[in-house]
Amino acid sequence: MSRADRTALRAHLVAAGLAGEVSTTRERSLRRYRMFAARDPRATLGLDPERRWDERDVMALMADRCGVPLDPGRVSGPEVIDPGRTLDALDAFAERLAEVADRRGPVLLGTGHPHRLLGFYGGLADALSAAGCLVLTPAQGRSVDITTRFGVRTGTLAYVQGVALVRGGGARGASDGTGAHTHSPLPLRLALEGLAAAGRPLPELVVGDHGWVCGAGQLGFSAIGPADADDPAVFVGEAEGRIAVAVPLEDSAPPDRYRPLMRYVLKRACLSQ
Structure with missing residues (x-):
């Protein structure tokens, strides 16, 4: 990968608001850090931390992995993601894709942000399939009950371009028809159960x-996978050795802004078509 490619992507990350100053607010980050320290399932995202993480521990980790300011007195304004950390993580992300592509291993892709990140994942799914990987699509059409602050909502597991998502009421906020925004690990568990039941x-x-x-x-x-500055669970999972790569990245930008990242990752993984 050329230095020019990396320099160009760094510039794009900052210009597009995917790193540098991002739309996630400091208030939201700090609130989620407190929630994670309290082991609120809305912030743990299906992860059961092995050690005790207090709010200061979470902030220190996020400063190290994501580049947010290590300043508890900074309680307002836009959050900050270091684009250099994003680039390094994207390189590691690409290496993992290349490894599974070399083995032609089975892969499962899924998103709780389909209205933002579906195109990014869909491009990866297409390239992995073309490389001979089996892109898994289990339990399609199965119902999943997800607890939200509005009560239990029932959604349906669906696949678009090889990427799993939830359609229907299992999420915070209605979607535009692409799928629902959800933080729940239940769709992932349903997909794995479907694979096991089918002997796949x-x-x-x-x-x-x-x-x-x-x-x-x-x-x-x-x-x-990618994680925003207010998603400490993903970075805790990486720090505890249970998540291979966490990419610090604003996750609520318009979908077209993620296309250069997809192209960069596929080129680095030698999966460009």
């Missing part, structure tokens, strides 16, 4: 966000 191969790699990556890591599967 389990994934050698899970690629996803929120409950997909944390749920997979908790169950011992190799898992990689």
